[in-house]
Amino acid sequence: GDSVTQTEGLVTLTKGLPVMLNCTYQTTYSPFLFWYVQHLNEAPKLLLKSSTDNKRTEHQGFYATLHKSSSSFHLQKSSVQLSDSALYFCALGTGGYKVVFGSGTRLLVSP
Amino acid sequence: NSKVIQTPRYLVKGQGQKAKMRCIPEKGHPVVFWYQQNKNNEFKFLINFQNQEVLQQIDMTEKRFSAECPSNSPCSLEIQSSEAGDSALYLCASSLSHRQNTLYFGAGTRLSVL
Numbered sequence: 001g002d003s004v005t006q007t008e009g010l011v012t013l014t015k016g017l018p019v020m021l022n023c024t025y026q027t028t029y030s031p032f033l034f035w036y037v038q039h040l041n042e043a044p045k046l047l048l049k050s051s052t053d054n055k056r057t058e059h060q061g062f063y064a065t066l067h068k069s070s071s072s073f074h075l076q077k078s079s080v081q082l083s084d085s086a087l088y089f090c091a092l093g094t095g096g097y098k099v100v101f102g103s104g105t106r107l108l109v110s111p
Numbered sequence: 112n113s114k115v116i117q118t119p120r121y122l123v124k125g126q127g128q129k130a131k132m133r134c135i136p137e138k139g140h141p142v143v144f145w146y147q148q149n150k151n152n153e154f155k156f157l158i159n160f161q162n163q164e165v166l167q168q169i170d171m172t173e174k175r176f177s178a179e180c181p182s183n184s185p186c187s188l189e190i191q192s193s194e195a196g197d198s199a200l201y202l203c204a205s206s207l208s209h210r211q212n213t214l215y216f217g218a219g220t221r222l223s224v225l
Contacts, residue, residue: 034213034214036214036216038152041218042218043115043202043216043217043218043219044202044204044214044216045215045216046213046214046215049213087152089154091214093212097159097166097167098156098159098167099144099156099214100156101146101153101154103151103152103153104152104153104154106152
């Protein structure tokens with residue numbers, strides 16, 4: 001079935017460093033990929049989305065490129081800020097009715 | 112601020128009690144999803160609707176969980192007989208479609224089953 005894998009449960013970084021959060025997926029359908037961010041005690045909200053192969057999409061300093069050849073949609077930022085501390089979820093919209101979420105990665109940014 | 116409104120924010124029930132939570136989707140969004148987010152922050156899909164019709168639901172939902180999205184009324188998710196393992200954050204999200212469009216989440220209802 002359709003699935004999303006996020007390999008890091010927790011990433012800790014110092015402010016100003018680059019970050020990459022991994023996301024790979026499995027589906028037999030044409031994929032739509034999303035990154036959602038959830039700050040403490042807040043609703044998850046969309047950060048990025050893409051369905052176009054090999055095209056970089058950017059928002060609020062974060063960027064990701066969907067690579068269908070490797071079934072990946074890794075999230076990157078060149079310089080993390082304290083306010084980036086949050087939970088990040090990769091999600092897959094598929095040919096079925098569900099949107100499947102990965103297990104999430106907690107990003108902790110220290111001063 | 113989220114335009115998807117979930118009530119109540121917190122719900123405390125004893126084992127075996129009914130637990131009911133509501134969701135008002137964003138205006139104009141015909142698709143509504145319910146997810147359970149557990150203490151490990153993992154999302155479990157429960158059910159989704161397009162207008163008033165169920166699109167898909169998991170087996171767990173079919174047994175103790177019931178949900179509806181009547182026209183001109185809030186959507187609701189009800190657990191008939193709460194169990195300790197049901198303690199979680201229940202997230203409602205609405206969307207223009209079920210596949211390629213953004214999900215807009217409410218802040219959730221945090222259920223504690225004592």
